[in-house]
Amino acid sequence: MDEFEMNQAEGIREDETPETPDENKDATEITADTETDEMIENAREILAGEEEKEETPEKKSSPLSGFFDIVSIVASAAIIVAVSFLFLFRTVGVSGDSMFPTLHDGDRLILSAFVIKPECGDIVVTCQPSAYSYVESTLVKRVIATEGQTVDIDFEKGIVTIDGKELVEPYIIEENRTHERESFTAPVTVPEGYIFVMGDNRNNSTDSRDYRVGLIREEYVMGKALFRIAPLGKFKLEKY
Numbered sequence: 001m002d003e004f005e006m007n008q009a010e011g012i013r014e015d016e017t018p019e020t021p022d023e024n025k026d027a028t029e030i031t032a033d034t035e036t037d038e039m040i041e042n043a044r045e046i047l048a049g050e051e052e053k054e055e056t057p058e059k060k061s062s063p064l065s066g067f068f069d070i071v072s073i074v075a076s077a078a079i080i081v082a083v084s085f086l087f088l089f090r091t092v093g094v095s096g097d098s099m100f101p102t103l104h105d106g107d108r109l110i111l112s113a114f115v116i117k118p119e120c121g122d123i124v125v126t127c128q129p130s131a132y133s134y135v136e137s138t139l140v141k142r143v144i145a146t147e148g149q150t151v152d153i154d155f156e157k158g159i160v161t162i163d164g165k166e167l168v169e170p171y172i173i174e175e176n177r178t179h180e181r182e183s184f185t186a187p188v189t190v191p192e193g194y195i196f197v198m199g200d201n202r203n204n205s206t207d208s209r210d211y212r213v214g215l216i217r218e219e220y221v222m223g224k225a226l227f228r229i230a231p232l233g234k235f236k237l238e239k240y
Helices: 003-016 020-055 063-087
Strands: 089-093 108-112 123-126 139-146 150-154 159-162 194-198 221-230
Touching: 089 221, 108 123, 123 194, 139 150, 139 159
Parallel strands: none
Antiparallel strands: 089 108, 108 221, 123 139, 123 221, 139 194, 150 159
C-alpha cells in the first residue's frame, strides 16, 4: 500500500471515532436540570408551610378559661373530700362530760369509719340500741377490756384490774377514779365479739358498769376517734 492509501485509511478511522465530549456535556446538563427542579420543589414546600402557619392563628387562653379551670380543680377536690368522709371518716360531737378531762361537752371528733378490732385504750363511738329510752344510743367511751379479758374493780380504792393486773390510767384525775359501782357485779369476763367501755369521768358516766348499757357488741362500734377538730388548737388525742 502506498503512502496516500495509508493516510486515507487513517482518515476514515479518525472520522468513525465517536465524540465523547458532547455526550458528557449532555449528561451534565441533565443532572443540573434535575437538581434545579428539586431545589425549586423544596422551596415551594417551605413557602407553602409558612403560608399555612400564617393562616392558622394561635389560640390565646382567655381569663375566663383560666377561671373555669380553677373552678374545675376546686370542685374535684371537694368531691374527693366528700367521698373520703363518706366511706373512710365520720364526724361526731361530744355531748356531756362523761369523758372529762380528756373530752369536753361540745368537742367534735374525726372517726375512722371502720375499726378492724377495738383495742384497750381506744376512744370509740358506739351506737348499740338500748331498751331504755333515756339512755343515749350513741356513746363516746374508752375501751377498757376486749374479748377474753376479765375486768374487776375495787370501788373503795377506785382501782380497775384487767386479768388481775392494775390498769394504769393516766387519763383519769384523782377525784374521778372509779368509786361508783352502778350495777356492776365483779368480776366480768368479756365474751367473744364484745368490749367493755367506761368514760374517763368515772363518777359521772353511764357505761358498761350499768346494766342499761352493758357490754358493747363490736358490730355497734361506729369508729375510733382519731383526732379532735374543735375546739381549735386541741387536735391531739392521747393513746394509752
